[in-house]
Amino acid sequence: MSLLETTTTELGIFCIRLNRPDAKNAISKALLFELDEAVKVAYKEMPLVVLFLGSGGSFSAGADLKERESMDESEVVSFLNTINRVFLQIQNLPMPTLACIDGYAFGGGLELALACDLRYASLESVVGLTETKLGIIPGAGGTQRLTEIVGSSKAKELIFRANRISAETAMKMGIVNALFPKSEFEANCLEIAKEISTSAPMAVRAAKQSVNGFGKSIDSNSLDWERFCYEKTIKTEDRKEALLAFKEKRSPRFSGK
Numbered sequence: 001m002s003l004l005e006t007t008t009t010e011l012g013i014f015c016i017r018l019n020r021p022d023a024k025n026a027i028s029k030a031l032l033f034e035l036d037e038a039v040k041v042a043y044k045e046m047p048l049v050v051l052f053l054g055s056g057g058s059f060s061a062g063a064d065l066k067e068r069e070s071m072d073e074s075e076v077v078s079f080l081n082t083i084n085r086v087f088l089q090i091q092n093l094p095m096p097t098l099a100c101i102d103g104y105a106f107g108g109g110l111e112l113a114l115a116c117d118l119r120y121a122s123l124e125s126v127v128g129l130t131e132t133k134l135g136i137i138p139g140a141g142g143t144q145r146l147t148e149i150v151g152s153s154k155a156k157e158l159i160f161r162a163n164r165i166s167a168e169t170a171m172k173m174g175i176v177n178a179l180f181p182k183s184e185f186e187a188n189c190l191e192i193a194k195e196i197s198t199s200a201p202m203a204v205r206a207a208k209q210s211v212n213g214f215g216k217s218i219d220s221n222s223l224d225w226e227r228f229c230y231e232k233t234i235k236t237e238d239r240k241e242a243l244l245a246f247k248e249k250r251s252p253r254f255s256g257k
Helices: 029-045 065-069 073-091 108-114 142-150 154-159 167-170 182-197 199-215 220-234 239-250
Strands: 006-007 013-018 049-053 095-102 104-106 118-122 126-128 179-182
Touching: 013 182, 029 073, 049 182, 065 073, 065 118, 065 239, 073 108, 073 220, 095 108, 095 182, 104 108, 108 126, 108 142, 118 167, 126 167, 142 154, 154 167, 167 179, 179 182, 182 220
Parallel strands: 013 049, 049 095, 095 118, 104 126, 118 179
Antiparallel strands: 006 013
């Protein structure tokens, strides 16, 4: 079974749906590979709008920690390089991108949403960059993109405390653009995409390029800095303890080493 489903509507809306409901759409190496391929299709076919969705009541719970436990340090770095590249490609897609968050969006799941232009959430959704509780830091652009949206002080608080915040709080902070009832959520996201698709495509793409070019500082250099900081955590005992604690379903006992 594919870990990702893609469909294109008659209005030129390209939908990319994460399809690991049994794992809350956790981002494994295999899912990341399929996501990379889907983004390449978007670049090739140039739809009017791209939607990112989850399945089974979650957007994405983040990295697949069961898989991560089996990776050696070089594999972690390789995964980090790939996810950064793919999310940067998503950020740089010429057409508007919408993250449709229904359920959990933690860690890399929220980082995927932050790489999109617009984010919408169902009322019951919960989001957060929770990596510091796992002995690491956001490593897929989260430190950079969240800071750009909410400012450095709020970003530090959310990341330091690994806060899981409600969709309502996320909207008040500007992390999501609007909230919709779960029963109407995807229909509302599609309606927004349809509205965007009726605008002149070249004008919309030019507007995105203009806003990104002037207002955004996130590029390969800023992501390289985040990766440099992340790699400091890879060899720590705390990271290994966090993965063991996850496996044993207990709270980690961090030593600061």
